[in-house]
Amino acid sequence: MPTETDHVLGEETGAVAATPRRGSRVVGVLLPLALFQAYDYLVPAGLELVRGDIVTVPLGRRSVTGIVWGDGAGDVAPEKLKQVTARLDLPPLPAITCDFVDWVAQYTMAPVGAVLRMAISVPDALEPERAMKAWQLGDIATAKTAGAKLTAARQRVVDVLTSSPPLPPTELARLAAVSAGVVAEMGKVGLLQSVPLSQKRPFGMPDADAAGPNLSGAQQKAADELSTLAPGVTLIDGVTGSGKTEVYFEAIAATLRAGRQALVMVPEIALTPQWLTRFEARFAALPAQWHSELTGLERRLTWRSVLDGSAKVVVGARSALFLPYRDLGLIIVDEEHESAFKQEDGVIYQARDMAVVRGHLAKIPVILASATPSLETIVNVETGRYRAAHLPDRHGGATLPTIETIDLRLDKPARQSWIAPRLKAEILQTLADGNQALLFLNRRGYAPLTLCRSCGHRMQCPRCTAWLVEHRFHQKLMCHHCGFDSPMPPSCPACQSEGSFAACGPGVERLAEEAEALFPDARRLVLTSDTVTGPAKAESLMRMVAEREVDLVIGTQIIAKGHNFPHLTLVGVVDADLGLHGGDLRAAERTYQLMSQVAGRAGRGEKPGRVFLQTYDPDRAVMEALKSGDRDSFLAAEADDRRQSGMPPFGRLAALILSSRDQAAVNAKAQELARSAPHRDGVTVLGPAPAPLALLRGRHRLRFLLKTRRDIAPQGVLKGWLRGQKFPGDLRLQIDIDPYSFM
Structure with missing residues (x-):
């Protein structure tokens, strides 16, 4: 970690300290490092700096980029200070972004420099925008007079540009079906002329007045309330399939009409493809996106566009909250109950809660949307801190699915099988009727534990207190906590027995193997974070399901929320008890949320849906609540338990x-x-x-x-x-x- 001497004692680090003038201004510059305070620097004569300005400063023998955080602390003698090197030609970080960074650092007890690093997470975006080159037609006649020849390949290039604006070299070569060398040579002989080309932003300009869908009465009432853009937090509490997205789209439209930016936070990248399709249909353009799958160029262009205000709507993961919005007017947290909004590494924060803080600091509305709101949010509604809009029915006349439990103590699966006879029969009937079914098991891989039959040795991660999970599709053992992986050894490391390994328990891959044996004629698809490797892949796989290219889906929680499959009428949860083990105080609440969300995939079209939960404890309160649909009584009981024990939110x-x-x-x-x-x-x-x-x-x-x-x-x-x-x-x-x- 840099120390104070790195920036103030130029003599010791080899840098030259500034010679201060009388009255020279000192500013604090915050660096995107794990630092708890800004460092003092002198402001050169003639340079005016304000809070948020992006500057370069010397730090030891290197130059680093930082943010002017305010006046200097003044606790270092001026003659020992170095000067700010330069101010970058970028708009300053908005004051509200700086205030938010300060607030998050104080609340999380994290270094304020580490929080700043999340706000300026794309160093390339701070560099001048690179000019791109495009080709247009040159003076063909003059070039031919000078000896240039129009070969068949060159003529194809000319034909493309005759009916096209200037094109980048790679795009021109692709459209003309020629090599990049052909295009370059045409430039050298004058057949083509280069022109500068501004970089295209990876998003469009949403049209707030584009025609939207017809809303139900309940949707319209909620949309009217949200479109007032009053500061504060509002929960959209709507059952699965009730059209919550279309409701908050109306709030986005109102924000765009007001000339301000909107942020939509989603918990999973896999949720974005269908969401993007709906957004484009509503606003006639794609929004800016922010997640880990973006290219470096897309991240740079998007970050700069958020800062200059040209990115009007951003949809992204939790880190999108820290982008430097020029004029943010609305924040939406979709699936607000999701634990994926909790950042567990680096700066540890809950993005939903920080979104509420960001809205409070800016005095703008924040919308939380969920079919299964968190207990914290429900309590805030009940105490009047949050408003609520209720959508109790599915949109378009669809009905909620019926939910039944299958008692695994009575309806036992066959040995080394995990699908109960009742569930098997229901799936067979569903497939025979021409409908789709979903088998849900929230456990990746083939088996959670691999042991030696000869000596009992268990394959454990060498770096964690965790068993290695067999991933048979990838032919390796993996640790789901640190990422360690290794091939399956040919013999037991403890006793050297060969062929003695046994897979214990089911993962989703093993469930797929069983489904293949039970339903051999069904077209099957496995959906997990191992197979859904990014938005493009997610879009392709989800389209296959929506267009009925798949009969039986086998998936983990990645399939449980946000997706609309109108022909899926049956959901079978293989192990509904899975999330109830361990010491998590939110275990029952999370199980209710996950089971409700996965159940919500059934019956979203014209045909009714049915859900079967396999459990060894059907009389448990959470299972009774799922069967009856009595969420409020279940949450009231959970709240009483937490209140008596003094646990959050009490x-x-x-x-x-x-x-x-x-x-x-x-x-x-x-x-x-x-x-x-x-x-x-x-x-x-x-x-x-x-x-x-x-x-x-x-x-x-x-x-x-x-x-x-x-x-x-x-x-x-x-x-x-x-x-x-x-x-x-x-x-x-x-x-x-x-x-x-x-x-």
């Missing part, structure tokens, strides 16, 4: 994860922290205890859990507890405010 939690490659160092530091743990009314410290993943990526881990009353901010307690603590060498402390994962 109390506050913060997790501290101490880790190192040296287990003894972790244990010693944990005991030191335990001895100084705070003890006061309304504050409880649990631990230290080994994390469920006690070894992760080669690091030994111990956890503390800080629990406070709702009126006590855990950040203040943590600051007092950790004041003066040192974490030398490989020791690392990770703080997670409002933890969602307890691994």
Whole structure:
């Protein structure tokens, strides 16, 4: 980590310190590094700087880009300071972006420079925009007089440009079916002339007044309320298939008419293809996108367009929240209950909650949409902090599916099988009727555990406290926590027995193998994050299902939400109990949400849908709630349990994860922290205890859990507890405010 001497003591680093003039201004420049404060720099004479300006400054022997964060702290002698090198020719980061970075850093207790790094995450976007070259026709007659010949290949190039605007070299070569060399040679002899070409943005300009679909009465009522663009948070609470997207599209249209930008956050990249199709049909253009699958050029162009305001609508993953919007007027969080909005690495934050903060700072509306809202959001509605718009019915006359449980204690699958006889019969009938079915199992790979029949050895990740998962499609073992993979060994590493490995339990690949045996004539498709590798692939696979090129879908949670398959009438959940194991305080709530979402894929067209949940405990409260559809009573009971135990949203939690490659160092530091743990009314410290993943990526881990009353901010307690603590060498402390994962 850079130290103060890196930027103020030019003599020690080899840089030349500025000679300050009397009254020289000092500014604080925040660098996108893991720093808790801005560094002071002198402003050269004649250079005017304001908060948000993007500048280059010296840091040691290198030049780095940073953001003017305000006036300098003034705690370093001016003669020891270096000067700002230059201000980049870009609009400054908006003040609201800077304020948001500050707020997130304080709340999450993360280095403010690390949060800034998320806002300026595309270094190339800070460089001057590169000029592209295009070719147009040159003076053909003059070139021929000078000896240039029009071969058949060259004539094809001329024919293309005769009826086309100037084209980039690769595009021109492709359309004319010639090599790049042919195009280049034509330029050299004057048959073609180069002209500058501005780079095309990877999005269009949405038309707010394009005709939208006919809305139902409930949809129109909700749309009218949202289109007022009043500041504050509104929940669209609508059953699956009720048309929530079309409702918040009307709020987007109102935002565009007001000349402002809109952000739509989605939890999964796989959700975007169908969403983009609907958006384009509504607004006659594609929005800007922001996710990990974009090319470097697309990221650069989109970042600059968000900053200059030309990107009017952005749809993206959680990181899209930190883009430098010139004039953001609306934020929408679709599927707001999804745990994918929680960032678990680096700066740890809950994007849904930070979206609410971003809206509050800017005094703009925030819309949360879900068929299964989180308990936190429901409580905020009940206490009047959030507004709510309800869509209780499916759009277009479709009905909600019926949900039944299959008791696996009574209706037992055959040995080494996981589909109960009842579910098998229902799928066979569905396929015979010409309809589609979905088998759902939220577990990737072939089997969650591989062991040796001879000695009992279990294949474990060498870097984590986790079993290796067999992925038979890829012919390897994988760790789903750190990404380690290896080929399946020919013999047991412990006893050297050959051919002794046994797969234990089902993954979705093994379920597909069983489905092939039970339904050999069905056209099958496996949908997991291993097969849906990006938006383009997702669009292709989802289209296959929608166009009935598939009879039976076997998938994980990637198929559970946002997709509309009108001919899918049956959903079978192979293991409805899967998410209920372990110590997650939200286990029942998450199970209800996931089961409801996957059930919502059935019966979205004219034909009614049916859902079967295979379970060993059909009398459990969450299963009863799913069968009856009584969500409110289930959530009320969950709320009572959490209220009595002081758990969120009625109390506050913060997790501290101490880790190192040296287990003894972790244990010693944990005991030191335990001895100084705070003890006061309304504050409880649990631990230290080994994390469920006690070894992760080669690091030994111990956890503390800080629990406070709702009126006590855990950040203040943590600051007092950790004041003066040192974490030398490989020791690392990770703080997670409002933890969602307890691994």
